[in-house]
Amino acid sequence: MRVRRCRVLYIEPREEVEFDLADVLRGGDGLASRMRWLALAPHLGREVELDARERELLGRLSAERWVDRATLDEDARKALPRLLREGLVLGSGKRHAAMREREEALREVHWDPLAATMHAFTRWEDADAVRSMEDTGTVTIEEVRELFGAPPPEVPVPGDDALLELPRAARGAFDALLSRRVTCRNFDAGRPLPRALFAQVLERVFAAHGKMEVAGDTVFLKKNCPSGGGLHPVEAYLLVQNVEGLAPGLYHYHPVRHALRPLPPPGLPLAGVALEAVARQHWFANAHAMAILAPRYDRHFWKYRRHPKGLRVVTLEAGHLSQLLYLAATDAGLAAYITAAINEQPLERALGLDPLREGVLAVCGFGWRAATMETMELDPAAAVWQP
Numbered sequence: 001m002r003v004r005r006c007r008v009l010y011i012e013p014r015e016e017v018e019f020d021l022a023d024v025l026r027g028g029d030g031l032a033s034r035m036r037w038l039a040l041a042p043h044l045g046r047e048v049e050l051d052a053r054e055r056e057l058l059g060r061l062s063a064e065r066w067v068d069r070a071t072l073d074e075d076a077r078k079a080l081p082r083l084l085r086e087g088l089v090l091g092s093g094k095r096h097a098a099m100r101e102r103e104e105a106l107r108e109v110h111w112d113p114l115a116a117t118m119h120a121f122t123r124w125e126d127a128d129a130v131r132s133m134e135d136t137g138t139v140t141i142e143e144v145r146e147l148f149g150a151p152p153p154e155v156p157v158p159g160d161d162a163l164l165e166l167p168r169a170a171r172g173a174f175d176a177l178l179s180r181r182v183t184c185r186n187f188d189a190g191r192p193l194p195r196a197l198f199a200q201v202l203e204r205v206f207a208a209h210g211k212m213e214v215a216g217d218t219v220f221l222k223k224n225c226p227s228g229g230g231l232h233p234v235e236a237y238l239l240v241q242n243v244e245g246l247a248p249g250l251y252h253y254h255p256v257r258h259a260l261r262p263l264p265p266p267g268l269p270l271a272g273v274a275l276e277a278v279a280r281q282h283w284f285a286n287a288h289a290m291a292i293l294a295p296r297y298d299r300h301f302w303k304y305r306r307h308p309k310g311l312r313v314v315t316l317e318a319g320h321l322s323q324l325l326y327l328a329a330t331d332a333g334l335a336a337y338i339t340a341a342i343n344e345q346p347l348e349r350a351l352g353l354d355p356l357r358e359g360v361l362a363v364c365g366f367g368w369r370a371a372t373m374e375t376m377e378l379d380p381a382a383a384v385w386q387p
């Protein structure tokens with residue numbers, strides 16, 4: 001059998017420090033520290049601890065040229081089986097085909113190595129954002145301030161002396177719309193969202209209203225949001241809970257046809273999928289509809305190959321879509337939110353996505369705002385909530 005190393009791999013020396021009472025009793029500082037070497041490989045998406053022999057072999061094997069296992073020295077042959085099992089080294093045999101294909105998928109999509117690693121290691125499985133705030137005593141902003149001290153000032157200007165005043169514009173309908181944009185954490189689950197309003201938001205945010213054909217197989221869409229390279233890689237999946245005339249479930253939005261493709265049921269109750277999606281932030285979970293923003297990395301990196309700014313561009317694009325969604329919803333008399341505190345992994349499984357090619361980046365919800373505020377919203381000018 002022939003072997004080679006996976007192409008993208010970072011090795012981190014990690015120090016874990018724990019309190020050790022016995023050490024205090026012995027007159028020490030009470031800190032026990034343990035050093036570990038961890039391999040971070042994005043095609044695996046999980047850390048693998050390494051010993052010295054394994055580290056040494058990973059530093060010697062080529063990621064581009066296959067070598068015959070028989071040519072390796074004894075130390076290397078001892079380290080090899082576990083590295084093959086873990087997928088840090090790939091084998092040419094049938095037994096290693098699944099791992100090899102996974103690693104080749106990463107190569108085919110042309111990920112920048114650092115971006116791929118960040119992407120792979122920041123995807124959550126079962127995070128609970130509410131419990132995490134409770135456990136760390138950071139539920140209210142007063143608690144956060146108490147714990148961390150005051151933040152850097154809200155405006156980073158040392159003094160007012162040298163300021164050149166600018167004229168203020170006359171307030172118009174656009175300003176009124178902007179001031180009514182308040183992140184919604186209180187949805188009225190008892191009031192179904194009319195299908196026409198739901199469709200109006202989707203059309204304004206995600207629909208294509210023109211296209212340019214470079215060749216039969218190379219088409220650029222024109223939409224209301226800007227897009228790096230005009231590629232529009234961010235897909236919209238919908239988790240619909242409460243829209244008139246639409247069965248609750250998962251859908252994919254077709255931006256040219258302005259139509260929904262129903263997806264197979266997720267196999268779990270939809271309300272549970274929604275709650276997990278937003279990392280159990282219950283104030284977001286009962287939105288009438290969630291637009292799940294999922295970039296097609298393979299489309300974006302088709303042009304921006306191994307590009308250090310590629311992931312940044314896609315992330316910025318999700319932000320543009322979110323702001324447009326906020327405004328489209330507000331204009332329709334609805335309310336919206338965005339969150340990146342999401343459990344990508346169960347969502348991707350429910351949507352049938354391979355995160356190396358197309359992964360979930362953020363969730364935007366929208367629907368009717370409730371009449372009473374249970375969870376805090378930021379509306380100091382009382383544009384939405386009357387005092």
Ligand SMILES: Cc1cc2nc3c(=O)[nH]c(=O)nc-3n(C[C@H](O)[C@H](O)[C@H](O)COP(=O)(O)O)c2cc1C
Nearest residue numbers: 181182183184185281337338339340341377378379
């Ligand atoms: C990228 C992004 C992620 C956010 N994630 C969360 C979140 O996880 N939970 C939440 O309650 N609000 C979230 N928000 C909303 C912000 O808390 C909100 O924008 C901020 O408090 C200002 O309020 P406003 O949007 O009403 O002006 C997020 C906003 C942005 C732009």
